[in-house]
Amino acid sequence: MLQIESRPFARDHDLFACVQCGKCTGGCPMTLKTKLNPRSLILRLLTAGNGFDLEPFPELWDCTTCSTCAKRCPKQVSPMEMIIGLRSAIVEKGAVHPNVKAALESTFRHGNPLSLPREQRGAWAADLGVKHYTAGMEYLYYVGCTPSYDPRGQKVARALVALFSKAGVDFGILGNDENCCGSEVRRLGEAGLFEMVVEDNTGAYKELGVTKMFTTSPHCYNVYRNDYPKNGMQVQHYTQVLAGLVADKKITFSGSLDKTVTYHDPCYLGKHNGVFDEPRAVLRAIPGLKLVEMDRSREKSLCCEGGGGRMWLEGTNPATRLAMMRVQEAAETGAQVLATACPFCVLMLDEAVKTLNLEEKIQVLDVAEMAAQAL
Amino acid sequence: MTATDIPKPAALVIGGGIAGIQSALDIADAGFKVYLVERSPSIGGRMSQLDKTFPTLDCSACILTPKMVDAGRHPNIELLTYSEVTEVTGQPGAFHAQIKKKPRFVDVDKCSGCGLCAAACRLTGKVSSDFNAGMGKRAAVYVPFPQAVPLKYTVDPNECIFLTRGVCGKTFKCKDACTAGAINFDQKEEFVEVDVATVINATGFDVFDATRRPELGYGTYPQVITTLEFERLASASGPTAGRISLNGNLPRRVVFIQCVGSRDVGLGAPWCSRVCCMAVAKQAHLAHDRLPGAEITVFYIDIRAFGKGFEEFYDRVRHEGVLYRKGMPSEVLRRGDHLVVRAEDMLLGEIVEVEADLVVLAVGIAPRKDATQVAEMLHLAQDATGFFAEDHPKVRTVESSQPGIFLAGCCQGPKDIPDTVAHAKAAASAAMILLAQTEKAMVTSYAAN
Numbered sequence: 062m063l064q065i066e067s068r069p070f071a072r073d074h075d076l077f078a079c080v081q082c083g084k085c086t087g088g089c090p091m092t093l094k095t096k097l098n099p100r101s102l103i104l105r106l107l108t109a110g111n112g113f114d115l116e117p118f119p120e121l122w123d124c125t126t127c128s129t130c131a132k133r134c135p136k137q138v139s140p141m142e143m144i145i146g147l148r149s150a151i152v153e154k155g156a157v158h159p160n161v162k163a164a165l166e167s168t169f170r171h172g173n174p175l176s177l178p179r180e181q182r183g184a185w186a187a188d189l190g191v192k193h194y195t196a197g198m199e200y201l202y203y204v205g206c207t208p209s210y211d212p213r214g215q216k217v218a219r220a221l222v223a224l225f226s227k228a229g230v231d232f233g234i235l236g237n238d239e240n241c242c243g244s245e246v247r248r249l250g251e252a253g254l255f256e257m258v259v260e261d262n263t264g265a266y267k268e269l270g271v272t273k274m275f276t277t278s279p280h281c282y283n284v285y286r287n288d289y290p291k292n293g294m295q296v297q298h299y300t301q302v303l304a305g306l307v308a309d310k311k312i313t314f315s316g317s318l319d320k321t322v323t324y325h326d327p328c329y330l331g332k333h334n335g336v337f338d339e340p341r342a343v344l345r346a347i348p349g350l351k352l353v354e355m356d357r358s359r360e361k362s363l364c365c366e367g368g369g370g371r372m373w374l375e376g377t378n379p380a381t382r383l384a385m386m387r388v389q390e391a392a393e394t395g396a397q398v399l400a401t402a403c404p405f406c407v408l409m410l411d412e413a414v415k416t417l418n419l420e421e422k423i424q425v426l427d428v429a430e431m432a433a434q435a436l
Numbered sequence: 437m438t439a440t441d442i443p444k445p446a447a448l449v450i451g452g453g454i455a456g457i458q459s460a461l462d463i464a465d466a467g468f469k470v471y472l473v474e475r476s477p478s479i480g481g482r483m484s485q486l487d488k489t490f491p492t493l494d495c496s497a498c499i500l501t502p503k504m505v506d507a508g509r510h511p512n513i514e515l516l517t518y519s520e521v522t523e524v525t526g527q528p529g530a531f532h533a534q535i536k537k538k539p540r541f542v543d544v545d546k547c548s549g550c551g552l553c554a555a556a557c558r559l560t561g562k563v564s565s566d567f568n569a570g571m572g573k574r575a576a577v578y579v580p581f582p583q584a585v586p587l588k589y590t591v592d593p594n595e596c597i598f599l600t601r602g603v604c605g606k607t608f609k610c611k612d613a614c615t616a617g618a619i620n621f622d623q624k625e626e627f628v629e630v631d632v633a634t635v636i637n638a639t640g641f642d643v644f645d646a647t648r649r650p651e652l653g654y655g656t657y658p659q660v661i662t663t664l665e666f667e668r669l670a671s672a673s674g675p676t677a678g679r680i681s682l683n684g685n686l687p688r689r690v691v692f693i694q695c696v697g698s699r700d701v702g703l704g705a706p707w708c709s710r711v712c713c714m715a716v717a718k719q720a721h722l723a724h725d726r727l728p729g730a731e732i733t734v735f736y737i738d739i740r741a742f743g744k745g746f747e748e749f750y751d752r753v754r755h756e757g758v759l760y761r762k763g764m765p766s767e768v769l770r771r772g773d774h775l776v777v778r779a780e781d782m783l784l785g786e787i788v789e790v791e792a793d794l795v796v797l798a799v800g801i802a803p804r805k806d807a808t809q810v811a812e813m814l815h816l817a818q819d820a821t822g823f824f825a826e827d828h829p830k831v832r833t834v835e836s837s838q839p840g841i842f843l844a845g846c847c848q849g850p851k852d853i854p855d856t857v858a859h860a861k862a863a864a865s866a867a868m869i870l871l872a873q874t875e876k877a878m879v880t881s882y883a884a885n
Contacts (some may be wrong), residue, residue: 081782082763084765084780087765088767088778092780094728133703137701361651361769395702420533
C-alpha cells in the first residue's frame with residue numbers, strides 16, 4: 062500500500078480545474094506504449110475520497126515529463142506536475158526503484174546522479190585549456206553531468222569549447238567544482254534533495270558573481286530558468302548563444318557539410334521553453350547542409366524517453382522504445398543525420414540507431430558537433 | 437414653424453455587421469438620422485460570410501441581404517463605408533465625431549458596379565480574398581461579394597500594382613476598361629465631421645487564430661481548415677460554388693474539432709464562444725448532405741445546445757449518422773496522403789486515431805485585435821478578456837461604461853445571430869431613449885428662441 066491523502070493533493074495541484082477533455086492523454090507519448098493515462102489518474106484522485114493507493118500505478122514512473130500534457134491542457138492543469146507530486150509521495154515512503162535510490166544518493170554524495178567521483182568531473186577538459194570561471198567573465202559555461210562524464214556527452218562539450226573559443230567568447234567552467242543542477246532529482250520527486258541542491262548552487266553562483274550562464278543540456282537550462290528562484294542570472298541554452306554568434310557573424314563556417322539533416326526537438330528545449338528556431342538557424346547557416354523536417358516537429362516532437370528520470374528507469378514496457386520510432390521517422394525523411402541539441406536525446410537516439418542496425422544509414426549528432434565540424 | 441425646421445438629433449453606429457445594421461435600421465425607422473460607419477468596402481460583416489444558419493438552415497444571405505439593402509437605401513441612414521471613426525468627443529446628447537473616408541480610387545457616383553475594371557485588372561484571380569477567408573482569389577479592384585452594399589468597386593491599396601509600385605504597365609487596364617470613367621487614382625482620404633446625440637459600438641469580433649494551437653496542424657496541413665473557411669467552401673457564392681472540396685477532391689472522412697480557442701485558459705480565451713457547437717452541428721449536416729457516404733466525426737468536450745431548436749437540431753444531425761465522440765483531440769498528424777486525428781475517446785477510455793481527409797477546427801470568437809484602440813477612442817472599459825465591458829452584467833448589458841455610448845453584438849461578448857439581433861435592438865432602444873430626450877430638449881430650446 063502506498064496510500065496518499067488525495068484530497069489536499071488534488072487541491073494543491075488544482076485538479077478540480079480539470080474538465081476531463083482528454084487532451085493531455087491524447088497527446089501523451091507514453092500512451093504509445095504503456096497504460097499511463099494522466100486524465101483518468103486525475104479523475105481517480107478526485108473521486109477517491111481521501112485515500113488513494115499508488116501501488117497499482119507503476120506507470121507513474123513511465124512519465125518522461127516531456128510537458129506535452131501541461132502545454133496542451135486548456136485549463137492550465139499540469140498532469141506532469143501531478144505525476145512529479147505523486148512520485149514525491151512515493152519517494153517519501155522510500156518505495157523507489159534501486160536505480161532511482163542510487164541516482165539520488167549519488168547526487169547527494171558526488172554531485173552527479175551517475176555514481177561517478179566528483180574529482181573526475183572536470184577531467185574531460187584537461188587538455189583543452191579552458192579557463193576556470195572567475196568573477197567578471199561574461200559567461201559561466203555550465204557543462205552538466207552527462208557531458209562531463211559520459212564519453213558521448215564529452216564530445217558535445219568539447220565541440221562547444223571549440224566553437225565558443227573560436228568566436229572569442231569570454232567564458233569559463235567550474236570543472237570539479239561544478240555540481241549537479243538537480244533537474245532529474247526534482248523530476249524523480251526528491252523535493253527535499255532538490256531544495257538542497259538549489260541552495261548550494263544558488264549560493265555558489267552568487268559568491269562567484271555569475272551573471273550569465275549557458276548550458277549544454279536543455280534539462281539544466283530549464284531547471285535554472287524555471288525551477289530555481291529568480292536571482293537576476295541570465296540563463297541560455299547553448300543553441301541560443303550560438304545562433305546569436307552566427308547571426309552576428311562572430312562564427313562563420315569555412316567548411317561545409319553536404320548532408321541532408323533532420324532536427325529532433327528536445328522536449329526540454331522546445332515544448333518546455335519554446336526554443337525551436339535557434340538550433341535550426343545554426344544548422345541552416347552551415348554551408349551544404351540541407352535541413353528537412355519530420356512530420357512530428359517543433360511542438361509535436363516525439364519524446365526520446367530520456368527525461369523525467371527515465372535515464373535510470375526502464376519503465377513498464379522496455380520492449381517498445383520511442384527513440385526507435387523516432388529514428389525511423391527520421392530515416393523516412395531521407396536524412397543522413399539526425400541532429401538534436403540535448404545529451405539525453407543524443408544517447409537515447411544513438412542507442413536506437415544501433416538497435417535498429419541503421420548505423421550505415423543515419424547518424425545522430427548534436428548541433429554543436431555539426432557546427433564545430435563546419436568551422 | 438414647419439416640421440423640417442425643427443432640429444433632429446442623430447446617432448452614430450460604428451460597424452456594419454448584422455448588429456450595426458439592425459441598430460441603424462431600428463433607429464432610422466423611428467425617425468432619427470443614423471450615420472452607419474463600416475471600415476470595409478461593404479456592410480454585411482461576418483454574417484455575409486456564412487452559408488446556412490443554425491438551427492433552421494435558412495440561407496444567411498437570404499436573411500441578411502434584404503436588411504443590407506434596406507440600410508443602403510433608407511432615407512434616414514447615411515452609409516459611410518470604407519470609412520473609420522477616428523475621434524469622438526463630447527457628452528451624451530452632444531457628441532462630435534470625426535470620420536475618415538478612405539480613398540476607394542473609384543468615384544462611387546459614376547461606378548455602376550459592372551465589374552469591367554476587375555476583369556481587366558492585371559491581378560485578376562491573383563489576390564487572396566478576405567471575404568472568402570483566403571480561400572478564393574479576386575482582382576486588386578474588387579467588390580468583396582456580389583451582394584455588397586454599396587455595390588461599388590474599391591481599389592485595394594495593399595495589392596494594386598500602381599498603388600504599391602507607382603506604375604502599372606504602360607496604361608491603366610482598369611481605367612481603360614471602365615466605360616463610366618469612375619477609376620480615379622487622384623482620390624485622397626477625406627474627413628467628415630458629424631454631430632450626434634449617441635453612439636453605438638458594434639465593432640464585432642475576430643476569429644481565433646488557429647495557429648496558436650500548432651499541434652492541430654492549421655497552417656501546416658492544407659487539409660486542416662477553420663469553421664469560417666468551411667462556411668466559404670459550403671457557400672454557393674464561395675470559391676468552390678458550394679462544393680465541399682479541397683483541390684477538387686471530395687473528402688471521404690471529415691473530422692470536426694470543437695473548442696479551438698474557446699474554454700482555453702492557457703491561451704487567454706477562457707470563455708465559451710457559444711456558437712461553435714451549433715455551427716459544427718450545422719456544418720456536419722452540410723457535409724452529410726453534400727458528401728454522400730462520407731464518415732463524419734465530431735470531437736467535443738461538452739455539447740452546448742441551449743438555444744431554441746438547438747437540442748432538436750443536435751438530435752437530427754446524430755440521426756443522420758454524424759458520430760459524436762467525447763474527447764479533445766490532442767494532435768493532428770500526417771499519415772501518407774491523409775491525416776489522423778489523435779485523441780483519447782473519453783468514454784471508451786482508449787486512444788484513437790481517426791483518419792481524415794478534411795479536419796475542421798471550430799475556431800472561437802475573439803475580441804477584435806484593435807479593440808483596445810477603439811476602447812481608447814471611445815473611452816470605454818474592456819473586460820479582462822478584451823471584449824467591451826457592459827455597465828452591468830444582468831440589467832445593463834447594452835450600456836457601456838460611458839453614458840450615451842451603447843454596445844451591440846459580439847464586441848461585448850460571443851453571441852449567435854438571434855442573440856446579436858436582440859442585443860442590437862436593445863442597444864437601439866437604449867439609444868433612442870437618449871435621442872428622444874435630446875430631441876425634446878432641442879424642440880424646447882427651438883421653441884424658446
